[in-house]
Structure formats: structure tokens, C-alpha cells
Amino acid sequence: MEKNGIKEARRMYLRSKEGRRNIRNCIFAVIIAIFFLFPIYWLIQMSFKTDMESFGKLVTYYPHEFTIDPWLQNLKDADFETSLKNSVLIAVCAMVISLGFGVPAAYGMGRYKVRGTKTFMLTFLVTQMLPASVMLTPMYLTFSKLGLLGTYWAPAIAVASGSVPFIVVTLRPYFKSIPVSLDEAARIDGCNVFRSFFKIMIPTIKTGIITVVVISFLNGWNDLIYSMTFNVKADMRPLTANIHKFQSKYGTKWNCIMAYGAILTIPVILAFVFLQKYIVGGLTAGAVKE
Amino acid sequence: MKLSMAAKKSKEAYVFILPGFIYLLIVCGYPLLYNIDLSFKNLNVKNFASGEAVFVGLENYKTLLADPTFRLVFKNTLVFTFACLLIQFTIGFLFAMFFSKKFTLAGPIRGLVLVGYMMPMSVTALLGKNVFQLDSGVINDLLMKLHLVSAPVDWLVNGGTALAAVIAVNCWVGIPFNMLLLTSGLTGISDDVYESASIDGATSFQRFLYITLPLMKSAMLSVLMLGFIYTFKAFDLMFIMTAGGPFNSTDVLGTYAYSRAFTQYEFSQGSTIAMILFICLFCVGLFYLKLLGKEDD
Numbered sequence: 001m002e003k004n005g006i007k008e009a010r011r012m013y014l015r016s017k018e019g020r021r022n023i024r025n026c027i028f029a030v031i032i033a034i035f036f037l038f039p040i041y042w043l044i045q046m047s048f049k050t051d052m053e054s055f056g057k058l059v060t061y062y063p064h065e066f067t068i069d070p071w072l073q074n075l076k077d078a079d080f081e082t083s084l085k086n087s088v089l090i091a092v093c094a095m096v097i098s099l100g101f102g103v104p105a106a107y108g109m110g111r112y113k114v115r116g117t118k119t120f121m122l123t124f125l126v127t128q129m130l131p132a133s134v135m136l137t138p139m140y141l142t143f144s145k146l147g148l149l150g151t152y153w154a155p156a157i158a159v160a161s162g163s164v165p166f167i168v169v170t171l172r173p174y175f176k177s178i179p180v181s182l183d184e185a186a187r188i189d190g191c192n193v194f195r196s197f198f199k200i201m202i203p204t205i206k207t208g209i210i211t212v213v214v215i216s217f218l219n220g221w222n223d224l225i226y227s228m229t230f231n232v233k234a235d236m237r238p239l240t241a242n243i244h245k246f247q248s249k250y251g252t253k254w255n256c257i258m259a260y261g262a263i264l265t266i267p268v269i270l271a272f273v274f275l276q277k278y279i280v281g282g283l284t285a286g287a288v289k290e
Numbered sequence: 291m292k293l294s295m296a297a298k299k300s301k302e303a304y305v306f307i308l309p310g311f312i313y314l315l316i317v318c319g320y321p322l323l324y325n326i327d328l329s330f331k332n333l334n335v336k337n338f339a340s341g342e343a344v345f346v347g348l349e350n351y352k353t354l355l356a357d358p359t360f361r362l363v364f365k366n367t368l369v370f371t372f373a374c375l376l377i378q379f380t381i382g383f384l385f386a387m388f389f390s391k392k393f394t395l396a397g398p399i400r401g402l403v404l405v406g407y408m409m410p411m412s413v414t415a416l417l418g419k420n421v422f423q424l425d426s427g428v429i430n431d432l433l434m435k436l437h438l439v440s441a442p443v444d445w446l447v448n449g450g451t452a453l454a455a456v457i458a459v460n461c462w463v464g465i466p467f468n469m470l471l472l473t474s475g476l477t478g479i480s481d482d483v484y485e486s487a488s489i490d491g492a493t494s495f496q497r498f499l500y501i502t503l504p505l506m507k508s509a510m511l512s513v514l515m516l517g518f519i520y521t522f523k524a525f526d527l528m529f530i531m532t533a534g535g536p537f538n539s540t541d542v543l544g545t546y547a548y549s550r551a552f553t554q555y556e557f558s559q560g561s562t563i564a565m566i567l568f569i570c571l572f573c574v575g576l577f578y579l580k581l582l583g584k585e586d587d
Contacts, residue, residue: 025393032385036403036466039417042428046420059431101310108306112299120311122579127318129575131523133547133564135317137557138324161317164310193302222410224526229552240412243530247416254420261413268408276401279408280470 040265047071047259054255070259079234079242084263086152086231087221087238093156094163094220099213101160102167107197109168110175111183124165132225135161143230154230155238159223163216170215174208175201210278214271221267239264322568328561335555343558350562359538360546360563367542367567370457371521377461379514382468387502389469390476400473403466411463415530418459422446449539452532456540460527468513475509476502508581515578519571543567 046054047070049063054070074080109120139158140149148154178201186196202209221238228241237245239260250256271279329350333343354360389400406414421428422445430442445455479502487497525544528534534541534549541549543563551560 022393025388025391026395028388029393029395029399032388033399033402036406036462039414039421039462040405040409042421043413043417055426057425059426059428061428101313104306105310108303112303112306114300114303114307120307123311123314125579125582126572126575127314129519129571130318130322131544131564131567131571132525133523133544133560134325134568135321136548137328137551137561137564138321139317140552141557142321142324157317161314164314168310197306218408222412224410224412224529225548229548240410243412243416252426254426257416258420261416264410264413268405268410272401272405272408280401280404 043258043262043265046255047262049255051253051255054258055252067255070253070255071263073256074246074259074263079245080239080260082235083237083239083242086227086236087240087264089152090155090159090223090227090238091217091220093152094159094223095213095217097156097160098163098167098216098219102164102212102216103171103202103209104197105164106168106171107175107201110172111178111201124168127161128165128169130161132158136225136229139226140229148230150231150233150236152236155223155226156220158226158230159220160216163212163219166219167212167216170212171205171208174205178204207278210275214275214279218268218271221264325561325564325568328558329565331558333557333561334559335557338555338557346558350558351566354559354562354566359541362538363541363543363546364566366453366538366540367522369453370460370524370540370542371518373457374460374464374521375514375517377457378464378468378517379510381461382465382513383472383510385465385469386472386476389473400469404470406463407467407470409463411526412530414459414463415527418455418527418531419446422455446532447536449536452536452540456528456531459531460521460524464517464521468517471513471516472506472509475506479505511581512578515574515581518574519578522571522574523567543570 045062048066048068049060050065050067050069053060053063053065105120105124108114109117135158139154143149143154148157182200182204183196186200191199222240223238224240224243227238231237231241234242234245243260246260247257250260330345330347331343332346332349337343385403389396420426422430424430424442424444424447427442427445429445430439433439434442443451445451483501483505484497487501492500523544524542525548528540528542528545529548532540534545538546544567547560547563547567550556550563
């Protein structure tokens with residue numbers, strides 16, 4: 001009996017030690033989270049402050065006087081509405097182009113062994129490295145000849161050049177991991193290869209597909225340099241490229257500027273809230289494994 | 291019969307691969323060649339319309355290498371890149387080790403921290419500009435409250451501090467990214483290895499030195515090289531946060547190439563700077579590709 005009691009106590013002790021370690025780690029993790037999320041908190045709380053409070057010498061850590069006026073000022077602005085529309089359209093165009101070229105290429109590279117695979121892979125990897133500045137001037141001159149400057153296509157085409165290799169690198173391992181028996185079953189059922197690509201392959205790797213859909217949309221949404229360079233007229237520019245314009249309009253009204261930034265961050269926050277596990281997994285797969 | 295099957299199969303493969311491949315050849319390959327061509331010419335706003343730009347050989351490269359501003363910009367790019375890499379990688383690695391432990395909040399918080407990496411860089415830059423303001427900025431307020439500085443620092447007005455501020459903001463984005471990539475490498479090491487080492491009496495420092503580091507070597511190298519590639523071509527952050535100022539002290543190759551080409555309309559000069567940027571990336575990229583090739587086999 002006594003021996004059992006000692007065992008029990010030891011077990012309790014171990015458990016509690018582990019428990020304490022768990023709590024200690026959790027507290028430390030929360031501190032890290034506070035440090036990294038503080039800027040986002042700062043952005044949001046700033047956007048609900050009054051003009052005076054947002055640029056006053058006295059720094060406040062939460063809105064002492066709460067107002068949604070900065071948001072309204074942005075939303076009411078006619079330029080804002082156009083910029084928002086442009087942002088959405090550029091992001092959608094970029095996403096469609098990226099997926100249209102990227103997903104089939106990833107499939108082809110993941111499921112077939114053909115001559116030139118190494119060359120293809122190398123090309124996709126090298127293009128991922130290209131800095132925007134290398135493409136900027138030539139694209140500007142080319143688009144100007146083709147009459148594409150000041151259209152949604154110009155930035156969308158340029159942005160997709162970065163997303164396509166990302167999609168290939170991210171999705172290839174997913175396609176590779178699908179068992180060959182699935183292809184065979186599809187063939188026996190009379191699916192041709194395109195049908196099986198759309199009806200079987202894509203639904204099977206839903207996780208990967210969600211990642212690349214979100215990232216290729218966000219790449220377009222976040223783009224600054226291409227839209228700014230190719231769409232010189234303000235009424236074709238997305239939110240990112242019009243930042244300077246709004247900054248000079250608002251001056252030191254940081255509350256309005258931060259509300260502008262908060263609006264730009266909404267898609268990212270939404271993606272995170274709903275699709276976090278997909279994206280984190282997808283990003284990791286794409287960046288290191290290949 | 292077998293051969294025709296194989297031929298049919300590879301035809302199928304090309305139908306899937308080639309559109310994407312050709313797209314990239316046109317959208318990336320062509321501009322790259324065009325850019326090389328431009329860097330040997332003298333295209334600027336004066337001869338843009340007439341199309342009378344002529345071949346000038348290495349003239350652009352010579353002009354740039356002799357230009358003190360370019361040298362400063364190049365130095366800034368190096369300082370920015372290496373400072374960011376050092377901080378991001380070290381802290382990212384420590385965090386990755388921490389988050390690979392098993393505790394209740396490890397998963398959720400690791401994911402949350404990544405929000406900074408996903409945010410539009412332009413918004414991050416706006417935020418950076420705000421927090422580093424002289425009077426209304428929260429950084430100065432905190433530093434004053436903690437008695438770390440006696441008077442508010444005018445971060446974005448002095449060259450040295452402006453570069454430091456830009457580096458700090460970039461690390462806020464880079465640390466979570468490094469952490470994420472390194473965590474997946476760390477979780478790949480099986481617990482058995484650590485356990486048997488502990489039984490053999492290895493201290494935790496020895497375990498780190500003789501197990502973690504060697505097993506993580508290739509993951510670490512690829513994270514460092516990816517980090518180099520992303521950091522070296524930075525643009526959005528400086529463009530919005532400091533516009534390269536004060537006096538070019540936060541100008542990097544990306545922003546300088548842009549301002550030469552699109553604010554001064556010296557297209558060929560801009561292309562030359564972009565070429566130099568590309569050559570630096572390409573050299574590091576070659577090592578990265580070699581590393582990947584090894585892993586693929």
C-alpha cells in the first residue's frame with residue numbers, strides 16, 4: 001500500500017513539474033506573441049483615435065476618445081473607392097493568370113517524368129529570384145509599345161511572373177504525393193487526362209490549392225512597385241500604389257493613414273482567421289522542401 | 291505499343307508544363323535580356339521618343355562604379371542585408387527551437403506570429419514610419435518610459451538611426467519567416483535521437499552542437515540564402531518608410547534603380563543598377579540551386 005502511495009506521489013510530482021514547464025513555456029510564448037502582434041494592435045487602435053490624439057505629443061496606448069471617423073473619411077473619399085476597386089481587380093487578374101499557368105505546370109512537373117524537367121525546374125527557381133527592378137524598365141518599355149500601360153493587365157502580368165514559380169514549387173510535392181493508382185482508376189472509369197486533372201487531382205490536393213489561391217491573390221493585392229510604375233494615372237492605381245497620394249492628403253493625420261493601412265490588411269487577416277493552417281503548411285512546403 | 295504510350299504521355303506532360311514555361315520565358319526571360327541590352331546603351335528621357343539610344347559598352351557600369359552615391363547605396367544594401375540576416379536568423383532559430391517544444395500554445399502562437407510576414411509590406415512600412423516618429427511615435431515613448439534614452443531620438447531624420455529603424459522593421463517581418471522555415475526542419479529530427487543522446491549523458495548544449503546543428507545544416511543554409519535573396523532586393527519598405535532618405539542613407543539597390551529610371555528617366559542607368567543587383571542575387575542563387583539539386587537526388 002505504502003509503495004503505491006509513493007508511486008502515486010512521484011507521478012503527481014512529475015506531472016506537476018511537466019505542468020509547470022508547460023505553463024512557463026506558454027507564458028513565454030504569449031510574451032513573444034504580444035511583441036509580434038503589438039504593431040498590428042497599434043495599427044488598429046490608431047485608426048480609432050481622433051486627429052488630436054493620433055499625432056499629439058502625448059502617446060496614448062488605446063483610444064481615450066473612440067471614433068470611427070478615420071474609417072469614414074477613407075470610405076467616403078471618391079479616390080478611395082476607385083483605388084479599392086483597382087486593388088481587387090488587379091489582384092483577381094493576377095490570381096487568374098497565375099493559377100491558369102501555374103497549377104497545370106505544377107501538375108505536369110509532379111506527375112510526369114519527361115526530358116527537360118530539370119531545365120523547367122531551374123527556370124522556375126531562377127525566375128523566383130528575379131528582382132522586380134530588373135523587369136521594371138524593359139516591361140515598362142514593352143507595355144508602352146503594346147498599349148498596355150495604365151491597364152489592369154500590366155501589373156497583373158508582372159505580378160503573376162512571381163506567383164507562377166511559387167505555385168509550381170509549392171504544388172509539385174502535393175501532386176507527387178498522389179498515388180498512381182488514382183490515375184489508373186480514373187483512366188479505367190474512362191476519364192481522359194484533363195477530366196481527371198480537374199475532377200480528381202485538384203480536389204485531392206485541396207489544401208495546396210487553397211494555399212496557392214490565397215497567396216496568388218495576396219501577391220496581386222500587396223503589389224506596389226508594378227502598379228505604381230505601369231499605372232501612372234491615379235485613377236488606375238490600387239490602394240498600395242496610392243499610399244503616397246493619401247499620405248500627402250492626410251499629412252500628419254495618422255489616424256486616417258492607419259485606417260487606410262488597416263483596410264489594406266483586411267484580406268490578410270481574413271485569410272489568417274479562416275485558412276491559417278493551410279497557408280502555414282503550404283508556405284513551409286514551398287519554401288524549404290524544393 | 292509501349293513506346294507510343296510513352297510518347298503520348300510525354301506529349302500530355304508538355305501540354306501541362308509548356309504554357310507556364312513559355313509564359314515565364316516571355317515575361318521574365320525577355321525582360322532580362324532586354325535589361326542586359328539596355329545596360330549597354332544610353333537610353334534616357336531625351337532619346338526615349340526618337341529611339342536613338344546608342345551602344346555605349348561598359349560606360350554605364352564605369353559611371354556607376356565611380357559614383358559616390360552608388361557606392362553608398364551598395365554599402366547600405368550590404369549593411370541592411372547582413373544586419374537583417376544576422377538578427378532574423380539568430381532570433382528566428384531560437385524561436386524555432388522554442389516552438390518545437392511540446393506545449394499547449396506552441397501551435398496557435400507559432401501561426402499567429404506569422405501575420406506580420408503576410409501583411410502588405412507597404413502597410414508595414416507605414417506602420418514603421420509611425421512608430422519611429424519623434425514626438426508621437428511609440429518607440430520613443432517606450433524608450434523614455436524605460437529610461438533608456440534621455441531625450442526622444444529623431445530616428446528617421448538621422449542617417450544612421452534611419453537605417454537602424456528600417457532594419458528593425460524588416461526583422462519584425464523576417465523573424466517569423468525564418469522561424470517558420472526552421473521549425474519545420476527541427477520537427478523533422480526524431481525525438482529518439484535526442485533521447486538516446488541524453489541517456490548517453492550528453493548535456494543540452496552538446497545535444498544542440500552535435501545533433502541539432504549538423505542535422506539542420508541544409509535547412510539552415512537554404513533559409514539563409516532565401517533570406518539573402520529576399521532582403522537584398524528590398525524595395526517597398528524603404529520606398530514608403532523613408533523614400534531612401536535622409537540623403538540616400540536608406541537607399542538600397544532596388545530603390546535607387548527605381549528612382550534613376552522612373553524619377554530621373556535615366557532608363558539605362560536604372561537597368562545597369564538592376565543588373566548589378568541581379569548579378570549579386572544570381573551568385574548566391576547558384577549556391578542555393580546547387581543545394582536544392584543535392585537534396586532532390
